[in-house]
Amino acid sequence: MPTTLVILAHPDPRSFNGTWAEATRAASEAAGHEVLWSDLVSMGFDPVERAAHYAATDPAASFDPLKAQEAAAASGSLPPDVTCEIDKLRRADRVIFHFPIWWFAPPAILKGWLDRVLAHGETHAVGQRFDKGQFRGRKALFCVTTGSSADESAHNGKEGDIRMLLWPMAYTLRYLGFSVVEPKIVHGVHGYHRDARKTALDARLRETLDSHEALIAAFDTLPLMQFNADTEFDADGRLKSGAPSHSRFIRHDP
Numbered sequence: 001m002p003t004t005l006v007i008l009a010h011p012d013p014r015s016f017n018g019t020w021a022e023a024t025r026a027a028s029e030a031a032g033h034e035v036l037w038s039d040l041v042s043m044g045f046d047p048v049e050r051a052a053h054y055a056a057t058d059p060a061a062s063f064d065p066l067k068a069q070e071a072a073a074a075s076g077s078l079p080p081d082v083t084c085e086i087d088k089l090r091r092a093d094r095v096i097f098h099f100p101i102w103w104f105a106p107p108a109i110l111k112g113w114l115d116r117v118l119a120h121g122e123t124h125a126v127g128q129r130f131d132k133g134q135f136r137g138r139k140a141l142f143c144v145t146t147g148s149s150a151d152e153s154a155h156n157g158k159e160g161d162i163r164m165l166l167w168p169m170a171y172t173l174r175y176l177g178f179s180v181v182e183p184k185i186v187h188g189v190h191g192y193h194r195d196a197r198k199t200a201l202d203a204r205l206r207e208t209l210d211s212h213e214a215l216i217a218a219f220d221t222l223p224l225m226q227f228n229a230d231t232e233f234d235a236d237g238r239l240k241s242g243a244p245s246h247s248r249f250i251r252h253d254p
């Protein structure tokens, strides 16, 4: 049975983000998927990587997170909460993230989930990244809300280009080998609208939820974010001249 992992990063399951995540659960089940569920705040997931997670760490020695992750992976002693999340990731054909933008980035608990769960030596290694990533063939999707409007989140908007704000997290998944579906973003989500603007927002949120089953049913046809292939970089890791630039993050002009 195909499997979808839903990852929710919001403190209230009754929020729009939480409701949208529940819609993903229902739509995925309707599509015949087993659904795995990680509501990070409700789980009390600890997003801070630190020495105390690693029993074998010598308290007198300095803490090197990459080496601690690698050593724990090699000895089968990664922290239980991390092991549990990696197990879900390995089982998932699709990973669907639900989160709001907080300070121009995903919430800290989600960044911390990446820091801890994508453990070096376990989910990636020097010879297992990008085109050789372990999670090749799996797909990730971000379902995101912003408080800012669509205009403010555009390429020339005053709140910054939302596609660039999401790029570091997309590239993190690309690093692991995932294909990343073009994000689904609902703008202008906040509790300060009144009267006609509130009515219009409620209608947009309703429409997002009502159309979600169709979106998930069409998941395999959704367009993907484009990233450079490994062969498009030279031996120093620079983008080769003539290779396409898919993002302002990796470009030809300085």
Ligand SMILES: Cc1cc2nc3c(=O)[nH]c(=O)nc-3n(C[C@H](O)[C@H](O)[C@H](O)COP(=O)(O)O)c2cc1C
Binding pocket: 010, 015, 016, 017, 018, 100, 101, 102, 103, 104, 105, 145, 146, 147, 148, 149, 159, 189, 190
């Ligand atoms: C700590 C915090 C920081 C925020 N920063 C941003 C931001 O940088 N850009 C933005 O568009 N909205 C920002 N917002 C607004 C949230 O994106 C908005 O409240 C959320 O998308 C609404 O979804 P919800 O109803 O599911 O909570 C911020 C909200 C909080 C609580």
